[in-house]
Structures are given as structure tokens and as C-alpha cells.
Amino acid sequence: MPTIKDVATMTGVSIATVSRVLNNQGGYSEETREKIESAAREINYYRNKMAASLKKSSARIIGLIMPNAPTLFYGDIVEGIETVASRNNYSVIITHAGEDGTNLMDCVSLMAERRVEGLIIASISLDEAVENQIQNLAFPVVLVSTKSNSGIPYIKVDDQTAAYDATTYLIKHGHRAVAIAGPNMQDTIAGLPRVAGYRQAMLDHNLPVESEWIHSGTFSFESGIEAMHAFFRLVHRPDAVFAVSDDTALGIMNTAGDLGLRVPDDIAVIGYDNTRVAEMANPALTVVSQPFFQMGAKAVQKLTTAIDSGQVIESEILKHRIFERRSV
Amino acid sequence: MPTIKDVATMTGVSIATVSRVLNNQGGYSEETREKIESAAREINYYRNKMAASLKKSSARIIGLIMPNAPTLFYGDIVEGIETVASRNNYSVIITHAGEDGTNLMDCVSLMAERRVEGLIIASISLDEAVENQIQNLAFPVVLVSTKSNSGIPYIKVDDQTAAYDATTYLIKHGHRAVAIAGPNMQDTIAGLPRVAGYRQAMLDHNLPVESEWIHSGTFSFESGIEAMHAFFRLVHRPDAVFAVSDDTALGIMNTAGDLGLRVPDDIAVIGYDNTRVAEMANPALTVVSQPFFQMGAKAVQKLTTAIDSGQVIESEILKHRIFERRSV
DNA sequence: AGCATCAACGTAAACGTTTACGTTGATGGA
DNA sequence: TCCATCAACGTAAACGTTTACGTTGATGCT
Structure with missing residues (x-):
């Protein structure tokens, strides 16, 4: 590969001068700048950033x-x-x-x-x-x-208050039996806090939470499918679910449909993330968003x-x- | 930042030896290897790949x-x-x-x-x-x-035959009025070839294609929405559509639903890409996939x-x- | 004419490695 | 005892830049 030296000897100047024009540092005539630039172009010279980085240690x-x-x-x-x-x-x-x-x-x-x-x-x-x-x-x-x-x-984002807001949103819309789908109980960052937020919201509205309404899992679509099936089998079936991801929410919605439930009439669902699928879902998915x-x-x-x-x-x-x- | 020199002087050997142990090149005793490695750990030394890359020009x-x-x-x-x-x-x-x-x-x-x-x-x-x-x-x-x-x-993938196969698939499933949604007519890579494949498939099955069945656009969800509305207004309404992307297909499906059409009964749709949304769509989207x-x-x-x-x-x-x- | 100034350069060291080559001392064999 | 061999190192050049510092010649001013 051509180096700064090559363009220097080509144009009959020193490598210092070449370096100067390559970095627009001044200290050279317009004439030499043109010579250097055309020479560089001619031999297809690309400066070596590894070398520069090494020298500048950046x-x-x-x-x-x-x-x-x-x-x-x-x-x-x-x-x-x-x-x-x-x-x-x-x-x-x-x-x-x-x-x-x-x-x-x-x-x-x-x-x-x-x-x-x-x-x-x-x-x-x-x-x-x-x-x-x-x-x-x-x-x-x-x-x-x-x-x-x-x-x-x-x-x-604050996972706990986001979860709190999501379930509160469901409650405000008239739902009393709200479930949560997908939290990983080992996950102290995006799992437990969301459950805590969910719980707190229920508590603050004097709503009981049944243990089966907390269906742990993953953030996946499949996790939503599985959760919905579990919810469906319950005697006291939830009428709304807060899913820990949009994918999970989609899983919920789809299997709800398969099971003959209508979203949002029979069961409401809110997602988490606001990925591009949320607006493309049918019905479009209400979500709490992460930017x-x-x-x-x-x-x-x-x-x-x-x-x-x-x-x-x-x-x-x-x-x-x-x-x-x-x-x- | 500590350099190879620092760990060399620390251990009383030359930088060459340090370099050798760092690269497991042999030519040193087990004893010095340990000294060097512990010294490196002690001063939190990370080798400088920029320098190495420069020397090795790789x-x-x-x-x-x-x-x-x-x-x-x-x-x-x-x-x-x-x-x-x-x-x-x-x-x-x-x-x-x-x-x-x-x-x-x-x-x-x-x-x-x-x-x-x-x-x-x-x-x-x-x-x-x-x-x-x-x-x-x-x-x-x-x-x-x-x-x-x-x-x-x-x-x-071969866009043209992929498009050909997609529309053929629709035709084989009994559809005769199949439309294409979303192709960018300026795009000679993923636009025109797909239209060509679509056209060829129709031709090979002796099906007429009406010009309104080719609704150009983009790969977006919105593009699908727009296309579906246009199709709906037609006197001779298509009964199947090949969408140039999964997003577009989703747009088609959703607005079809909004317009009172059922997928796939009233209108079939096939997508393109097989992104993660395809399996999460409702109904799940049949697609031609790109790996x-x-x-x-x-x-x-x-x-x-x-x-x-x-x-x-x-x-x-x-x-x-x-x-x-x-x-x- | 003499001097300072300055534009337009050149010189050379340095950045942190790798590696070809050289050195040393110990070991083994004859 | 002498030599070859080899493990275990050390020396120093090189990779392609950047940049502090030095040089040169022209110019302007007094």
C-alpha cells in the first residue's frame, strides 16, 4: 500500500509537508497542496489511521x-x-x-x-x-x-415505575384482574422490578393479585403464547395482561384470538418496548416505550x-x- | 497507559521476551512467563493492538x-x-x-x-x-x-425468481387476481426484478394483470396500508397480493381487516423477507424468506x-x- | 544595508509493537 | 577437554504517522 512517503517522494517534498496538507494544518503553498493532493489521488493513497492513532494515542x-x-x-x-x-x-x-x-x-x-x-x-x-x-x-x-x-x-428507563404505570393504565381502563406475562424471576434488572411495579399498582388500587397471574418466562413471542394458554385455563381468568415485551404481548394477543377471545374486548394487553411491531400488530399494540x-x-x-x-x-x-x- | 516496556522493566527482562510470552511464542522459561503475566495483571496492562497492527500491517x-x-x-x-x-x-x-x-x-x-x-x-x-x-x-x-x-x-437471493415463486404460490392456491404491493420502480435491484418475476408468473399461467394491480411504493408498513386502500377501491379487486416486504404485507393485512376483508379468505397475502414479525403476525404471515x-x-x-x-x-x-x- | 519577520518547508524523534538476528551460558557427547 | 547444540534471552530496526524544532530565503522596514 502506498504510504505518505510515496507521495512525498513523488512530489519532491518531505513527509512532514504531506502530513500537513492531509490534515489541513497550513504551512504550505497552494501550489504544493495541489501537487500533493493529485499525487495522492493518482497512486490511490489512503492515510493509515492505525499509524496516526498510535502516534496521537487516540x-x-x-x-x-x-x-x-x-x-x-x-x-x-x-x-x-x-x-x-x-x-x-x-x-x-x-x-x-x-x-x-x-x-x-x-x-x-x-x-x-x-x-x-x-x-x-x-x-x-x-x-x-x-x-x-x-x-x-x-x-x-x-x-x-x-x-x-x-x-x-x-x-x-425506570422499569419499576414503567411497570407500575402500565398496570395502572390497565386498571384505569376498567380492568381489575390484570396479569403479568414473561418476567424472568432471576433477572434483577428487567424482571423483578417489573413484577414489583405491577404488584405495587395492584396494591395501590386495592386489587388482589393471584399467584397464577404472574406467569414468569422470557421476552419471547413463545413465552406470550405459553402464558396466555396458562391464563386461559384459570378459573379466575385475567381480563388484562401486562407483557414484559412487545413480542410477548403479540404472543398473548395471537393465542387469545386463537382461543376465541377478542382483544381488547375480552382481554386487554399492553406491551413493553415499543418496537416496530407494536404499530404493525393487529390490533395495534398499546405499549410503554423505551426510547x-x-x-x-x-x-x-x-x-x-x-x-x-x-x-x-x-x-x-x-x-x-x-x-x-x-x-x- | 502501561506499555510492554513497563512490564519489561518491572520483571527485569527485555520487551522482546514480554512480547513473546504475550503471544505464546515460546523461547522463555516457565518462571519468567509467570513473572511477566503477574506483572502485567498487576499494572493492568492491555496490549496495544494498534501498534501491533501497524507492525504486522494487519x-x-x-x-x-x-x-x-x-x-x-x-x-x-x-x-x-x-x-x-x-x-x-x-x-x-x-x-x-x-x-x-x-x-x-x-x-x-x-x-x-x-x-x-x-x-x-x-x-x-x-x-x-x-x-x-x-x-x-x-x-x-x-x-x-x-x-x-x-x-x-x-x-x-434471486429477486426475480423469488417473486415468480411467490406469485406462483398464490396462483396455485386458487387466486387469479393477484396484485403486487410496494415495488420501487426506480430500484433495479429489489424493485424491477420483483415486478418482472410477478409479471412472468402471471403470464405463464395465462392470467391478465391489470395496471392498477401493480402498486409501487416502498418497503414500509405505510406503503402496504396505502396499497390496500387503493386495491379496495378497484372495480376488479385483487384476491391476493404479493408484498415486497413483511412490513408491507402487514400493512396490507391490517387494513384489509379494517376494510372488513378477512385474510386469507377474502384476500390472501404473501410477504417477503421472513423477518421476526412474520411469525408474530395474525394470521401468521406466509413469506418467501431471505436468509x-x-x-x-x-x-x-x-x-x-x-x-x-x-x-x-x-x-x-x-x-x-x-x-x-x-x-x- | 542591515535586521527582524515570516511563509514554507525539512529533520528527526516518538508512539508501542513485532521479529530477524545475535548473544550467552549450560549441557551432552566424543 | 573441546565443541556443537540449544534454551533463553537481548538488540535494534521497522511499521506509518505526527509534531516540536530547526532552517532557509524572501520581504518589509528603518
């Missing part, structure tokens, strides 16, 4: 670690990140941490070795080892749609200002919002 | 350029790429090319400057300038879900073998497949 790269399952909001969050990253002249390098973040430590190490200047970890819960590792990193880290209990800054694009964008903003200023990043709770559609 | 990075709209298959294609990339010790760096690939050239230049060893461009159609630029690149490039007419290798994950995976495989062997990459037509569900 690679202008932001790392992104994602969970392995490409959920529907995957694209939005990446897009949010990449948009403001590239606006600030950063590139983003992406890795998957394996099923439930197994090789997260390796991913973090890789990012450190690549000398990223900031790191985003999305939707993965960290164990103690990783939290320790992150504490000792030389660059800022921010969590997105997940949190930490050891001071690593995060950006997320994924904005989360990604905010994360990069925080990182870049932290990089520039050296200040620590503050966590931020983004506000969720209920999008009213047709499913309740 | 960055082990694969570039990925994506369209700006985060479609539903976005995640699958990225996941396919990243999975086999990381398996081969490559990192992937991702960029968006702006609305319909406006700054594609800049993206490609950026990739070249970052010294990626292979480049994937997904779902963006290239103009002549970019094709020229790509021809002169020093590393292999492969297109995914798009194609080129100047010899740049691509991986995609997005596999496309990404294949792309990286081709790149890595091209990188290792220096051979040129051959284009490949992946076979589509019809997933029968409930919408026809």
Missing part, C-alpha cells in the same frame, strides 16, 4: 458490546449510537457477548486492546468480575438498558464529553411513555 | 456499511457477520451510509483508512463512482442483499478466505424458500 473508536440475541430493538440502539458517533468522527466497533454475556470479560479486554476511547454495554447484566474489570479501565464506560450496583453509569435510539445517542454524547473533559459520567433515567393504540 | 478488522434505516432484519445480518468474524478473530466496525447511501464514498474511504482487511456493504445500491472506488481498493469487498454490474461480488443471518455469515467466510488466499470472491445466489403459514 483511535477515535467507540466500543459497543451487545447481547447475542438480535432483538427487534437491536437496530435502533445501534443506529442511535452510530449516528452521533460518526457525527463526532468516531467509528464504532461492535461485539457480541455470547448467550447472556458469557464472554463479556473477553469482549471488554478486546475493546481495551483495541484502545477504544469509550465503551457501551447494552442490555447485558454484569457479574462482579466484570464490574471490577470495568472499574480499572482507562476509558469511560456506560451501560445502556441495564444497570450496575457498583457505580458504573447507566442509561435506562432505544435516544438511549444510544445519549450514551455516545455522554462518552464523548467524558472523553473530552475527563469528568465522570452520571447515570440517567430516561422517561418512558405510554403509546395508546388499540389493544386496551 | 488490523484484523472487517468493515460493515449499512443503510441508514434500521430495518427489522438489521440485527440478523449484523449478527451473522459478527458471529463468524469473531470466530476468526476479526472485529467488525460498522458505519451507516446515510439515506440511500449518500455518503457511501466517505464510508468506504474511512474503512480504507482504518485498514480493514475486508468490507461488506449491505442493502445499498452503488453508483458508478463508488463502484470505481471499490475496484481500486487493496482489500476484498463483498455486497450483501444488493448487487453490482461491474463485477463486485455479491450474495443475495439474512446466513448471508452475513457467508459474506465473512468469503472475505476471510479471500484475505488468506488472495483469490477473488465469487458471487453467490442463495436460495430463497417459501415459509407456509396462515395468510394464504
Whole structure:
């Protein structure tokens, strides 16, 4: 590959001068700039950012670690990140941490070795080892749609009050037997808090909650199908359900239809996330939304200002919002 | 940041020895290996891949350029790429090319400057300038879900026969008035060929096609809504529609329902892509599928073998497949 | 004429690795 | 005892930039 040296000898100047014009730093005549630029074009020269980064010890790269399952909001969050990253002249390098973040430590190490200047970890819960590792990193880290209990800054919505608001919304619309579908009871970030919010809402409205109304599971479509079947078999059947994801909500809605129930007349359902499927569902799905694009964008903003200023990043709770559609 | 030099002086050996143990190259005693490794751990040393890449002139990075709209298959294609990339010790760096690939050239230049060893461009159609630029690149490039007419290798399904098969499928199921919704008539890659396939299928079965049955548009949900309304107003109303994307198909299905038509009884619909929404639709959407994950995976495989062997990459037509569900 | 100033360059060190090549001391065999 | 061999290192150059510092010649001013 051609180097700066090649274009220097071609034009009969020093490499310093070439470097100067390539970076618009001034200190050269208009004539030589033209000579250099045309020479560079001629031999198809691309500057070597690895070398430049090494010298400047700044690679202008932001790392992104994602969970392995490409959920529907995957694209939005990446897009949010990449948009403001590239606006600030950063590139983003992406890795998957394996099923439930197994090789997260390796991913973090890789990012450190690549000398990223900031790191985003999305939707993965960290164990103690990783939290320790992150504490000792030389660059800022921010969590997105997940949190930490050891001071690593995060950006997320408040799952508990979001769940509270969702079930309250159902209650306000006249439902008294509301169920929750899909929470993972091991998940202290997106599982338990949502159940807690659900419970609290029921309690605050003096509504009893039967244990069968809490149907744990995953965020998947299938999980919704399974939950709905379980609900259907109950003597005291719920008349509304709060699903932990849009996919799960769709599972609920579809099997409700299969079982002869009409949404929202016989059973109302509210989703969680507001992914693109929500508006495409039939009936369109009412949801509490997480602003994924904005989360990604905010994360990069925080990182870049932290990089520039050296200040620590503050966590931020983004506000969720209920999008009213047709499913309740 | 600590360097190899720091751990060398800490342990009283030369940087060469440190480098050797860090790369398991042999030529050192077990004792010094342990000393070096513990020293490295102690000062939180991460090797600098930028420096190593510079020296070895191999960055082990694969570039990925994506369209700006985060479609539903976005995640699958990225996941396919990243999975086999990381398996081969490559990192992937991702960029968006702006609305319909406006700054594609800049993206490609950026990739070249970052010294990626292979480049994937997904779902963006290239103009002549970019094709020229790509021809002169020093590393292999492969297109995914798009194609080129100047010899740049691509991986995609055959849009025309896929469209042919989709409409034939509808015809075989007893439909005679089948329409097509959403094709972009400017799009020579995913627009025109699909219309051609549709037309050919109709022709081969001696079915007339009315001009209003071809409702051009975009790949969006809204496009489906609009198309369905248009179809509904027709005197000779279609009894089946082939939609150019799953989103569009959903738009068709939903507004069909709103207009009092039942799917598939009054109107059948077949989608295109087989994104995650297809199985979650109600009724579940019959589609012709594009194997997005596999496309990404294949792309990286081709790149890595091209990188290792220096051979040129051959284009490949992946076979589509019809997933029968409930919408026809 | 003499001097300062400045535009327009050139020189060379440095960034943190990798690696070809050289060195050393111990070991074994004849 | 002498030599070859080899494990276990060390030396130093190189990768392609950036940049502090130095140089040169022209220009303007007094």
C-alpha cells in the first residue's frame, strides 16, 4: 500500500509537508497542496489511521458490546449510537457477548486492546468480575438498558415505575384482574422490578393479585403464547395482561384470538418496548416505550464529553411513555 | 497507559521476551512467563493492538456499511457477520451510509483508512463512482442483499425468481387476481426484478394483470396500508397480493381487516423477507424468506478466505424458500 | 544595508509493537 | 577437554504517522 512517503517522494517534498496538507494544518503553498493532493489521488493513497492513532494515542473508536440475541430493538440502539458517533468522527466497533454475556470479560479486554476511547454495554447484566474489570479501565464506560450496583453509569428507563404505570393504565381502563406475562424471576434488572411495579399498582388500587397471574418466562413471542394458554385455563381468568415485551404481548394477543377471545374486548394487553411491531400488530399494540435510539445517542454524547473533559459520567433515567393504540 | 516496556522493566527482562510470552511464542522459561503475566495483571496492562497492527500491517478488522434505516432484519445480518468474524478473530466496525447511501464514498474511504482487511456493504445500491472506488481498493469487498454490474461480488437471493415463486404460490392456491404491493420502480435491484418475476408468473399461467394491480411504493408498513386502500377501491379487486416486504404485507393485512376483508379468505397475502414479525403476525404471515443471518455469515467466510488466499470472491445466489403459514 | 519577520518547508524523534538476528551460558557427547 | 547444540534471552530496526524544532530565503522596514 502506498504510504505518505510515496507521495512525498513523488512530489519532491518531505513527509512532514504531506502530513500537513492531509490534515489541513497550513504551512504550505497552494501550489504544493495541489501537487500533493493529485499525487495522492493518482497512486490511490489512503492515510493509515492505525499509524496516526498510535502516534496521537487516540483511535477515535467507540466500543459497543451487545447481547447475542438480535432483538427487534437491536437496530435502533445501534443506529442511535452510530449516528452521533460518526457525527463526532468516531467509528464504532461492535461485539457480541455470547448467550447472556458469557464472554463479556473477553469482549471488554478486546475493546481495551483495541484502545477504544469509550465503551457501551447494552442490555447485558454484569457479574462482579466484570464490574471490577470495568472499574480499572482507562476509558469511560456506560451501560445502556441495564444497570450496575457498583457505580458504573447507566442509561435506562425506570422499569419499576414503567411497570407500575402500565398496570395502572390497565386498571384505569376498567380492568381489575390484570396479569403479568414473561418476567424472568432471576433477572434483577428487567424482571423483578417489573413484577414489583405491577404488584405495587395492584396494591395501590386495592386489587388482589393471584399467584397464577404472574406467569414468569422470557421476552419471547413463545413465552406470550405459553402464558396466555396458562391464563386461559384459570378459573379466575385475567381480563388484562401486562407483557414484559412487545413480542410477548403479540404472543398473548395471537393465542387469545386463537382461543376465541377478542382483544381488547375480552382481554386487554399492553406491551413493553415499543418496537416496530407494536404499530404493525393487529390490533395495534398499546405499549410503554423505551426510547432505544435516544438511549444510544445519549450514551455516545455522554462518552464523548467524558472523553473530552475527563469528568465522570452520571447515570440517567430516561422517561418512558405510554403509546395508546388499540389493544386496551 | 502501561506499555510492554513497563512490564519489561518491572520483571527485569527485555520487551522482546514480554512480547513473546504475550503471544505464546515460546523461547522463555516457565518462571519468567509467570513473572511477566503477574506483572502485567498487576499494572493492568492491555496490549496495544494498534501498534501491533501497524507492525504486522494487519488490523484484523472487517468493515460493515449499512443503510441508514434500521430495518427489522438489521440485527440478523449484523449478527451473522459478527458471529463468524469473531470466530476468526476479526472485529467488525460498522458505519451507516446515510439515506440511500449518500455518503457511501466517505464510508468506504474511512474503512480504507482504518485498514480493514475486508468490507461488506449491505442493502445499498452503488453508483458508478463508488463502484470505481471499490475496484481500486487493496482489500476484498463483498455486497450483501444488493448487487453490482461491474463485477463486485455479491450474495443475495434471486429477486426475480423469488417473486415468480411467490406469485406462483398464490396462483396455485386458487387466486387469479393477484396484485403486487410496494415495488420501487426506480430500484433495479429489489424493485424491477420483483415486478418482472410477478409479471412472468402471471403470464405463464395465462392470467391478465391489470395496471392498477401493480402498486409501487416502498418497503414500509405505510406503503402496504396505502396499497390496500387503493386495491379496495378497484372495480376488479385483487384476491391476493404479493408484498415486497413483511412490513408491507402487514400493512396490507391490517387494513384489509379494517376494510372488513378477512385474510386469507377474502384476500390472501404473501410477504417477503421472513423477518421476526412474520411469525408474530395474525394470521401468521406466509413469506418467501431471505436468509439474512446466513448471508452475513457467508459474506465473512468469503472475505476471510479471500484475505488468506488472495483469490477473488465469487458471487453467490442463495436460495430463497417459501415459509407456509396462515395468510394464504 | 542591515535586521527582524515570516511563509514554507525539512529533520528527526516518538508512539508501542513485532521479529530477524545475535548473544550467552549450560549441557551432552566424543 | 573441546565443541556443537540449544534454551533463553537481548538488540535494534521497522511499521506509518505526527509534531516540536530547526532552517532557509524572501520581504518589509528603518
